[in-house]
Amino acid sequence: MKKFILIILSITTLGAFAQRGGPGEDAAYVKANYTKFEYQIPMRDGKKLFTSVYVPKDQTKKYPFMMDRTCYSVAPYGPDTYKSSLGPSSQFLHDGYIFVYQDVRGRFMSEGIYEEMTPELENHKTNKDIDEGTDTYDTIDWLLKNVPNNNGKVGVWGISYPGFYTTTALLSRHPALVAASPQAPIADLWRDDGWHNGAFFLVANFGFYPGFTNRQDDKPTQRRGGRFDPGTNNGYDFFMKMGSMKNTNDKYYKDTIRLWNxxxxxxxYDQHWKDRNVLYHLHDIKTAVLVTGGWYDAEDLYGAINTYKTLAKLNPATPVYFTMGPWVHGGWARGDGDALGDVTFGGPTGPWYREHVEFNFFSHYLKGTPLENLAPVNTFETGVNKWKTYKKWPPVEAVEKNLYLLPGGKLSFTAPKGVKDSYDAYVSDPANPVPFTPEPSMDMNREYMVGDQRFLAGRKDILSYTSDVLDKDVTIAGNIWANLKVAITGTDADFIVKVIDVYPDDAPNNTLKNRDGSTKEVKMAGYQQMVRSEPMRGKYRNAFDKPEPFVPGKVTPVNWELQDILHTFKKGHRIMVQVQSSMFPLIDRNPQKFVDIMKAKESDFQKSTNKVYTSAIHPSFLKVRVMNDN
Structure with missing residues (x-):
């Protein structure tokens, strides 16, 4: 999750490895062809934001700006120290732009107090009414007036948090901002990175904030935060020994990290988080936008999908493009993108995106080059490993169908019949939570998103429902909604639904590349590849801002969105759906008692017997979108 952002952006902000060569070649090119300047750009409220500007030495023509606003530092600092590459990819560096990197307000060398996802204001009545939109506006205005030989056009890009700052750049509504690409953008911090439907993403957040917290005042610094040392890489063991969530402060942070608190x-989902939901503000946008994300983004999948959907819905006359590939968080910005874990994607996908989508988009809007038939929607169809283009997402060709959980562990598009009620039950024990990978570490283990689920075989606290062998391809395109009917013995419970592609016993092996260039064979026979999973903290089943307890023993509907996929379950495969109530330590443990989980005591944790109903009287099903050409 967020912990990967620090690693990824240290690479992607400097520029991805592209077709022209490695970082050594780019570093030499930067020094030979660009001059670096450093500025403290004044904002309307008097605060100054540290900004590095790299200007082409060739001044015989005018250049557009490419800007990246970041909370992860514009280092290296000093006019004589240069980044090893510039722009989203090496192509931009060699094509010639004025590259701008800015520390956002309150981070590193910029003045002010940092707020995590600064709330955006609809009205700015005084100079003190500032947000990321006004800071972007003031920066663009200053650059246009003070950096010579610009062509009056600005593009903005960024991944993850810088993706959020790219989205807020749209809210500047500056007329010179003609192109922007929010990539894996955080859109709603509560829903993207912190909580998924109220379930807290523990392992992703816990280790992030010490390193992120390099300052909590208005004093600029180049100092970075320190890493938390857990003394072990066994995340399952560490977090079990830590105990309840309140122990994060009682044992470790001691209330010293403001953003963690x-x-x-x-x-x-109270007003604190609602104020930080940038999606509410994405109206009246005139800037062309390219939203990019990855199907296996463990951090900000929600942000990419919903930033696109909101922009497309609220701004129908504005060019809004959308690309989703088989990538992890930021995976399109570097490397080949040809595999994840044991799963392969038929060849490189990253270089194609960087050249034919990203570079094409910015070159057209900033330099007037042909758009080369860039489709509104470019999505990679996993399972068959093909790029598909559409006019909008989800595709209008997709038809809603229900995929039912049936007695006997069956899964079918045919609804259950009869008048007899039925259910399956399991005991969820917080003292023995289901692990999310075979050996959970202190990291996100992002490969879990395609991981083989057979490591959980034999556990009694997971329900599995499997279709018959498919007699034709089944392609699901768009979001998935879980609709469960449940009854529990406690007053709260989590429910996690996993959608799994079960390979046939004669599936061919996958050939994967090792880091040293050698290859290895991975047996895919019977593989249970997770395609999508998503939790729901039951007390938020009716409203995220108004939790309410379950009535023990009462049959209760629990419905939530699993987010979008574009995946083909191939002929000969089977579709599996699993239901469980823990996924540790990816997700914190629910005490299964209606309490404030962040303040729960050890005595609050209790076992719960959870029932999932499978009858016509109380049907449980997934609502999916199936392409009608299958």
């Missing part, structure tokens, strides 16, 4: 103090 904001998360602990606001477990519900």
């Amino acid at each position: 904001e998360m602990m103090d606001h477990p519900n």
